[in-house]
Amino acid sequence: MKILVQKFGGTSLATPELRERVVHHIRTALDEGYHLVVVVSAMGRKGAPYATDTLLEWVRNNGDALPPRELDLLLHCGEIISASVLASLLRSKGIDSCVLTGGQAGIITNNDHTNAQIITVNPVRIRQELEKGRVPIVAGFQGRTTEGEITTLGRGGSDTTATALGVALGADMVDIFTDVNGIMTADPRIVEDAVALNTVTYTEMCNLAFQGAKVIHPRAVEIAMQTNVPIRVRSTLADSPGTLVTNQGEVNDRLITGITQVPGVTQIKVHAGEGQYDLQLKVFKAMAENGISIDFINVNPSGVAYTVFDEWADRAESLLRDLGFEAELNRNCAKVSAVGAGIAGVPGVMAKIVEALTDEDIQILQSADSHTTIWLLVRGEDMQRAVRALHRKFELHKIHYQ
Incomplete structure (x- = not known):
């Protein structure tokens, strides 16, 4: 059985005109001979009646005391409304369809309400x-x-649903429809000449997603990577194939695939005094015990440096003060990342990055790297200039035009 999974996000379902485009993509896939499974998100974004953020706002404005179990009962309604509306539209156009909740589709999770992990998928009902x-x-x-x-x-749960079903069904492909024409070399709202890529590897896509590219959730990519189910990231408004996420096919020698950014982070530095060998343990244990997620971690004999989201900065500073540590905080910073599977072992990549930012008088507050990503911490007001400078330095506007 030739199976295709299509996932449509909230923006793809937000208006009657966009829903007609969804019907178009469904009909096209059926005409191509696919057995089709469609996954939908709640319609629209915050402010739309049944968007997830709108439902959360209802709770916040009415006591803000709903336990996680009951919150899940509320939040899962948005997707059911989307699915039902789309089913009605399809049936009116002669396309036989049925609506399934996640549970009816065979998605079994653990008990971690509001952030559950998939244990297994048993798609017997879908096959029927x-x-x-x-x-x-x-x-x-x-x-x-x-x-x-x-x-x-x-967050990103509908992407995860789609790729998990794709893996369980042995699908030929999973199409993720969104409001951009594939994976871009940078955020087009920041870099005007950012271009859509033809292909990216699973690893590159995971890193782009983790470092700020919001087109697809990294957890969804990791699931697809387990069995090499290809993913296409496509625009609802276009018929172009978008970006293929795979480990097979096209080979390229590009150093950098894309530049991403995460704003709104605070750098925290804690300096170790003479004989304070347990400083690192005390600092990180305090953050963990108080549910503060940390990133961009640097540990050395003179102390530690790390980042937290801005909204956690005051709490983190207070905890450190209670431990007797005076922390140095750089608020309103941004993490800028250069992602590319081709950088491993290649001399001169960091030199080009430093040169690009130095030419723009942008100070690098901290850096780190892996075999596919180089992370830079800059001041928030420098973020957009840093992204543009790196995109220009690596000439990403010249690669893989769609």
Whole structure:
């Protein structure tokens, strides 16, 4: 059975005109001979009646005291509404379809309400519907526990639903439809000449997603990578193939694939005094015990440096003060990342990065690297100039035009 999974995000379903484009893509896939599974997110973004953020706002404005289990009962409704509306539209156009919740589709999770992890997927019901010639429309972002409790999968959960179903069904491809024409070399709102890439590797896509590219959730990419199910990131408004995420096919020698950014972070430095060999343990244990996620970690004999999101900075500073440490805080910073599978072992990449930022009088506050990514911490007001400078330095506007 030739199976394709299509996932449509909230922006793709937000208006009648966009929903007609969704129908167009579904009909095109059926005409190409695919047995089709559709995954949907809640319609629209914050402010839209049934968007996830709108539902959360209802809770915040009405006591803000809903336990995680009950919160999941509320939040999973947005996707069911989307699926039902789309099913009605498809049936009016002669396309037989049915709606399945995540649990009915066979997505079994752990008990971690509002951020559940998928344990297994048993897509028996989906296969039954496909054999009847129907298009199953699965409510994304949700599953159920072995006890039958409804759970949600956290941010990016609909992407995760789509790739998990793709893996379980042995799908030929998973198409992620969004409001941009594939994976871009940079945020086009910052870099006017950013271009869409034809292909990226799973590893590159994971790093781009983790470092700020919001087109697809990294957890979804990691699931697809387990069995090499290809992903295409496509625009709902276009018929172009978008960007293929795979480990097979095209080979390229580009150093850098894309530049990403994460604003709103605070750098924290804690200096060790004479004989304070347990400073690192005390600092990181205090952050962990108080639920503060840390990033960009640097440990050396003279102390530690790390980052937290700006909203956690005051709390982190207070905890450090309670431990007797005077921390140095650089607020309103941004993490800029250069991602590329070709940088491993290549001399001169960091030199080009430093040259690009030095030419723009941008100070690098901290840096780190892996075999596919170089991270830079800069001041928030320098973020956009840094992204543009790196994009220009590595001539990313010249690669892989669609």
